[in-house]
Amino acid sequence: MCSVYGNLYKLLVVNHDIPQPVLDAALKAARDFFEMPSKEKQSYEKETSESNGSDNGIQSLESKDKVVDWGDVMFHEDLKNWPANPPDYKNAMLSYARESQKVMEKLLDVVSKELRLVPTYFRDLFGDFEQSLRVNHYPPCPQPELVLGLRPHTDPVVFTALLEDQTRGLQVRNGDKWVTVDPEPDALVIFVGEQLQVASNGRYTAVTHRAVVNKTTDRISIAMGLAPNSKVLVRPAPELLEKSSPPRYEARTYGEFRATVSHGVRW
Numbered sequence: 001m002c003s004v005y006g007n008l009y010k011l012l013v014v015n016h017d018i019p020q021p022v023l024d025a026a027l028k029a030a031r032d033f034f035e036m037p038s039k040e041k042q043s044y045e046k047e048t049s050e051s052n053g054s055d056n057g058i059q060s061l062e063s064k065d066k067v068v069d070w071g072d073v074m075f076h077e078d079l080k081n082w083p084a085n086p087p088d089y090k091n092a093m094l095s096y097a098r099e100s101q102k103v104m105e106k107l108l109d110v111v112s113k114e115l116r117l118v119p120t121y122f123r124d125l126f127g128d129f130e131q132s133l134r135v136n137h138y139p140p141c142p143q144p145e146l147v148l149g150l151r152p153h154t155d156p157v158v159f160t161a162l163l164e165d166q167t168r169g170l171q172v173r174n175g176d177k178w179v180t181v182d183p184e185p186d187a188l189v190i191f192v193g194e195q196l197q198v199a200s201n202g203r204y205t206a207v208t209h210r211a212v213v214n215k216t217t218d219r220i221s222i223a224m225g226l227a228p229n230s231k232v233l234v235r236p237a238p239e240l241l242e243k244s245s246p247p248r249y250e251a252r253t254y255g256e257f258r259a260t261v262s263h264g265v266r267w
């Protein structure tokens with residue numbers, strides 16, 4: 001169903017079976033949203049955003065003690081809070097959510113098999129999934145070296161499917177270096193999230209990533225997080241434990257995890 005390139009720190013998936021128009025429509029809807037006049041955007045952004053980005057950015061740049069995320073985000077927790085405009089925004093995002101969930105579920109089966117578990121092991125363990133969507137916009141920045149688009153973080157979910165436009169900006173941590181991921185048309189970047197790290201007892205590790213910005217070009221990315229529902233107890237899979245590999249993480253429901261662990265990036 002797909003070719004997976006990469007290694008421990010990133011997965012770049014091509015031939016993922018998502019029809020290109022679905023990807024194009026999601027990116028277009030995001031762009032159309034952020035191109036609307038500020039007034040129209042503001043009511044939505046207030047509800048959904050943690051941003052301190054472009055609109056008050058110059059001020060933020062001057063405060064040296066503050067971490068600045070030079071971006072705006074529309075956050076749709078549990079796929080809710082849709083703006084009425086652009087009119088096709090909601091449908092475009094829901095189609096992307098549906099299609100990317102299929103890809104991530106298939107990848108979970110690949111991971112299960114790789115760990116010599118039954119193919120549906122992790123899908124069964126995580127149960128009914130919930131999805132949240134972060135639609136990110138990073139405007140050009142006059143002094144990109146002073147800010148980040150989005151600070152370094154790992155995603156607290158199982159997997160994230162990141163769809164980005166063709167502007168460079170995503171970086172992943174590999175050892176002590178930041179590596180820029182070159183955007184590829186048609187590809188999705190899949191991140192391992194913290195819930196898969198716990199359930200695989202650290203055999204898969206969550207990817208630390210961040211976004212940088214540039215002087216001339218704005219950038220759009222759409223991150224779809226696949227998460228268990230809040231009641232699901234996430235713990236290292238007993239089948240993966242042995243005397244020589246004891247559990248490395250505590251068992252916690254996803255709800256408890258969300259309430260106690262925060263990386264400063266809302267998911």
Ligand SMILES: O=C(O)CCC(=O)C(=O)O
Pocket residue numbers: 134136150155162164169170171209210211220221223265
């Ligand atoms: O914009 C990007 O490339 C990264 C976005 C991201 O990591 C997120 O929304 O969690």
Ligand SMILES: [Fe+2]
Pocket residue numbers: 153154155160209223
């Ligand atoms: Fe992320």
